[in-house]
Amino acid sequence: MPFICENVECRAVLARGQVRSSHEDNGWCFYCPDCNTRNELKNIGAPDGPVELVQPERSQPPHRVIATARALDDGRYAAQLRVQRALAVKGTYAVEEHWDELGVFPDAQAAVAHAKSFATDLLERRA
Ligand SMILES: [Zn+2]
Structure with missing residues (x-):
């Protein structure tokens, strides 16, 4: 699953290799390489296992x-x-x-x- 930028004017579809995820004080995220918008990520990996990042599900499009x-x-x-x-x-x-x-x-x-x-x-x- 690629990541999709949440910026309504961008919506870049990004292969995972294209983005660098980072862990900040308020959680995981990546910055869109096209527009630099901060995109939230969620770690769904097991607490003691490797980190597995997904984009949070939205109830509606951004x-x-x-x-x-x-x-x-x-x-x-x-x-x-x-x-x-x-x-x-x-x-x-x-x-x-x-x-x-x-x-x-x-x-x-x-x-x-x-x-x-x-x-x-x-x-x-x-x-
Ligand atoms: Zn973007």
């Missing part, structure tokens, strides 16, 4: 949430959101959902926070 605030003419901010979902196997991201104006807020931070929480709800609902 996704990327891009929450932004767009300044409006009246000084307020519209919450904008893009959600990119990767293909289950490889290739660039498959679907992008886009909301241009989820609501209007007095400041940029509130608009971004709203877009993020909207994304969280959305992703939980479909998981």
Whole structure:
């Protein structure tokens, strides 16, 4: 089984010989040679046996949430959101959902926070 980069915009399929796994404080991982994204690994080897690394199973393909605030003419901010979902196997991201104006807020931070929480709800609902 090759490894697949979790970065939605990369999704490189990597033979095991192409990646160098490393053990960091928060567990095993490898860095994608194409995009340098940290990819989590799990050791499924027996506690006293050799290390056997696999990528953790995902309940859904990885996704990327891009929450932004767009300044409006009246000084307020519209919450904008893009959600990119990767293909289950490889290739660039498959679907992008886009909301241009989820609501209007007095400041940029509130608009971004709203877009993020909207994304969280959305992703939980479909998981
Ligand atoms: Zn990558």
